[in-house]
Amino acid sequence: MQSFLNIDHIGISFDTPKGKLEVLDDIKLDIAEGEFVSLIGHSGCGKSTVLNIVAGLLRATTGGVLLEEREVTEPGPDRAVVFQQHSLLPWLTVYDNVRLAVDQVFGKTKSRKERDEWTRHNLTLVHMEHALERRPGEISGGMKQRVGIARALAMEPKVLLMDEPFGALDSLTRTHMQDSLMEIQARLNNTVIMITHDVDEAVLLSDRIVMMTNGPAATVGQILNVDLLRPRNRLALAEDAAYNHYRAEVVKFLHERHDKPRLVSSNPDAGRETQPLPLAANG
């Protein structure tokens, strides 16, 4: 099977003052067009690193990423990123933030008027059409994240990469944002990789959940196919047996992983590693 996005046995190590730090080892993942995949794992295991390699912001030490059979060598608007900290330009208005991306991507192919319309269209999609002239400092965290998503969507990316997009939001806002995202996803059917540490979010939004083992040398521990019909409704699903089963699977995986570093450190003879793990405390 020729996949749309192929994460092909990637590994990466960083040079640190304490020596080489192997963060990822042999991650492989095939993603189909229009698929929504979540990455979940303990903090510091290397989720952002995977996403940054797909985005082209980092180069893998071993292996590589293929998008439509072309190797990813640098960042580009076909792999738009929504960062955890919105990362809007604070000196530009909401409109200008999105317009900057639109001008950059469609400057040659769309007329001025079309670019204006496309900017407004994408901001309407995330329900931000009322705040076009505000600056990031004048809107709430949830609104900023919406604008960040609008900016990414406006690039018409082949893959949308989201790094804990709702992680910094309060739970009520998060719920709204998840519903918004599902609604947009139902319309546009983008290919999405989203990092999350929220189990409900992962199950609710994803077609597949990729669970990563703890670092260092983190890899794919388990992949869960979420076969729930769309459109999904969080209230209806709360009582759904299948939903709760998926949820339990993820929780179980994370819980087991959570214990593992402690077992290693309390019983050094059990593990084969004799050297101290530089990251054991990080998990």
Next chain:
Amino acid sequence: MAATDLTDKTFELPWLARALDWLAGDDVNRVAGGLTNALLLPLLGIGIFLLLWSAGAAQVQTSLGQLPGPAQVWEQGQNLWEEHQAARERERAFHERLDKRLQKAIAAGDPEEKLERIRNRQYTGHPTFVDQIWTSLVTVGTGFLLASIIAIPIGIVCGMSAGFYAGMNPLIQVFKPVSPLAWLPLVTIIVSALYVTDDPAVSKSFITSAITVTLCCLWPTIINTTVGVATVDTDLMNVSRVLRLGWLKQTIKIILPSAMPMIFTGLRLSLGIGWMVLIAAEMLAQNPGLGKFVWDEFQNGSSDSLARIMVAVLVIGFIGFLLDRAMLMLQRRVSWDKDAILR
């Protein structure tokens, strides 16, 4: 608020700052509330200072007579103003006479070359205190502008390229602490060697003073611009990379705006240093500004000299303060971050 909070704010004049805030377009209500709040204590402070000054001055006998108190200084301040007015009046009268003579000569049918001689006659009065303030402002403005034009691009390149910064850093560190008094002789000689024209548009002493100011106020702007550019949020740089912004667009759209607050911090520091340096430079270079005024009064040694120097000291301080406020106002105008009130 029992303990004294010693910040750089402590030594400013809050009520004046409020008035200037208002000029800068701040909320009027907030300003009005602050005005009543912050008016009494500063006035009290100034009052106590004046009392101590006049009491202390009465005890000090110098070679030029008694040390002047606030009253004498005030009087000299008025004198200087009146001298300025009188000089202006003389200048006006001179031009009037000249005009009349010209008309008469034209009526008498004098040859063109004689008319030209009358037209070319210049008024040759001594510069007054107010003229000297103006000269100083122009000189410091020139030096500061020149420094900014050089320092900001260097800072940007330093911030973007670690290699370039590594190369520049030793030079910055070594030249930064050099006193203007050490630069001045060098600058004087170099300017004399290079600036040779028969009809100089500006005087050598002006160029020497301005360049000395430039040499001293390059460094804070270079350093702060470097830091501002080097510490642009990595997320924002990643946005730029994802969008594949070109080098120039990245600089204009991302790096410069985000470094702007730091650049302005550097510019404000530079202007402050420039103003201090200028007075010393003018003294030695004999540029007809405030520094020369102080020097001339010192050499003059008349009974009024001390009071006149004190007037100059107060004016120098006050103008320095105004310059800083002007930079702050400018910074607020161009700053995207209205919350970060950088005092």
